[in-house]
Amino acid sequence: MSLAHYLFLGSLLFLIGVFGALTRRNILGILMSIELMFNAANINLAAFNRFLHPQGVVGQALALFIITIAAAELVAGLALVLAIYRNTDTVYVEDFNLLKG
Amino acid sequence: MIEQLVFYSLAAVAVLSALGVVTMKNSVHSALMLGLALAAVAGVFALLGADFLFAGQVLIYVSGIAVLIMFVVMLLGRTYDLHLRQVNNQWLAGLLICGITFSGLWRVIGLFSESRAHSAPVPGTRLLGRLLMSDYALPFELISLILMASLLGAVYFSRSERSQSSSTNP
Numbered sequence: 128m129s130l131a132h133y134l135f136l137g138s139l140l141f142l143i144g145v146f147g148a149l150t151r152r153n154i155l156g157i158l159m160s161i162e163l164m165f166n167a168a169n170i171n172l173a174a175f176n177r178f179l180h181p182q183g184v185v186g187q188a189l190a191l192f193i194i195t196i197a198a199a200e201l202v203a204g205l206a207l208v209l210a211i212y213r214n215t216d217t218v219y220v221e222d223f224n225l226l227k228g
Numbered sequence: 229m230i231e232q233l234v235f236y237s238l239a240a241v242a243v244l245s246a247l248g249v250v251t252m253k254n255s256v257h258s259a260l261m262l263g264l265a266l267a268a269v270a271g272v273f274a275l276l277g278a279d280f281l282f283a284g285q286v287l288i289y290v291s292g293i294a295v296l297i298m299f300v301v302m303l304l305g306r307t308y309d310l311h312l313r314q315v316n317n318q319w320l321a322g323l324l325i326c327g328i329t330f331s332g333l334w335r336v337i338g339l340f341s342e343s344r345a346h347s348a349p350v351p352g353t354r355l356l357g358r359l360l361m362s363d364y365a366l367p368f369e370l371i372s373l374i375l376m377a378s379l380l381g382a383v384y385f386s387r388s389e390r391s392q393s394s395s396t397n398p
Contacts, residue, residue, distance in 0.1 A: 128231055131341040136239045136272070138333040140246055140265075142326040147250030149322035150315050155301055159249050159262045162293065166269045169285075173278045178343050184352040187278050188359050194281075194288055195371050199378035201293055205300050206385035213388075218304050221316070 133174035141167035152219045154208050158201065165197040234275055242268035253314050255301045263294035277349020280356050 140163055147160030169190040176186025212218060215225065245268065248261035270285040360368045 128235055128344070129341055130343040131337050132235065132239075133272070133276070134333075134337045134340060136242065138330065138337065139243055140269075142330055142333075143243070143246040143250055145329070146319075146322050146326045149325065150319045151250065152312075152314055152316050153255055153309075155255055155297065155304065156250070156258060156314065159258055159297060162262065162289075162297075163246050163249060163265065166266060166289075169281070170269060170272055173273055173276045173281060177276045177278070177349060178340075178345055181345065181347060181349070184355045184359055187281050187352060187356055188364055190278070190281055191284060191356070192367060192371060194284055196374065198288055198293060199374050201296065202382045203378045203385070205296065206382035208300065209303070210385045212304055218309075219312075 130174055130178040133170060133178075137167045137170040137174065139167075140164075140170065152221065154211075154218050154220055154223075157220065158204055158208070162197065162201065165193060169193055231275070235272075238268050238271045238275065241265075242272065251315075254310060255305060255314075256298070259294065259298045259301045262297065263290055266290050266294055277352070279351050280353040 144160045144163035144167060147163065148157050151157050151160060172186040172190040172193070176184065180186065208218070211223060215222060217223075242265050245261045245264040249258050249265060252258045252261065266285065266289040270282050270290060273282040273285055
């Protein structure tokens with residue numbers, strides 16, 4: 128197995144996440160796609176750490192920070208989604224037009 | 229040989245379940261597929277020798293985040309959602325963007341097709357703990373601050389209207 132295999136898997140997952148974030152109508156679907164993108168970035172970091180810098184763990188530390196920040200982002204995001212749902216009674220992003228004049 | 233078998237099976241599970249996340253109509257099925265994709269990514273971490281990341285992924289993502297998303301999906305779900313279109317009408321443009329980005333990434337990936345691992349992976353948990361307590365001590369503390377802030381924000385945003393009015397008019 129070379130590094131290119133892991134990078135290929137990471138980029139494939141990342142682009143699936145990008146596609147989902149661009150095309151889902153449901154705000155929860157968009158959040159799930161963003162989580163996929165975070166995971167693709169983590170695969171890349173761990174793979175670069177393993178193949179190009181095998182004596183250190185800096186890439187793994189960075190991936191750990193990304194996991195933590197992703198958890199924080201998702202908690203705040205889901206709370207916001209609940210608040211928006213309570214005000215607009217919908218989860219579809221094209222209906223979130225409260226700020227439109 | 230066994231490494232290739234494990235890698236390709238994990239990659240197939242990860243990619244197929246990720247495709248399920250972005251294409252399925254039912255949000256509950258999407259959330260289940262997300263859990264499967266995250267578990268497959270945890271397996272890839274184990275294959276890369278990142279043992280602490282594997283454990284963290286299973287603990288935080290698979291058993292925390294996926295379950296949290298499942299809760300919210302079930303809170304906000306409606307039966308008529310199953311008859312509505314879940315994809316907007318810009319999917320062709322999205323596909324085009326992904327294709328162009330992939331062709332760019334493909335040229336970069338080609339540069340690394342010859343780099344192989346020369347040694348077996350070593351357990352990195354002890355090293356990771358030393359790193360987080362010496363060089364990365366400041367980011368480590370900042371992360372705890374961010375977690376605290378997001379916790380407070382989540383509690384603040386998800387209060388019900390009744391408790392808000394009672395807190396403003398004691």
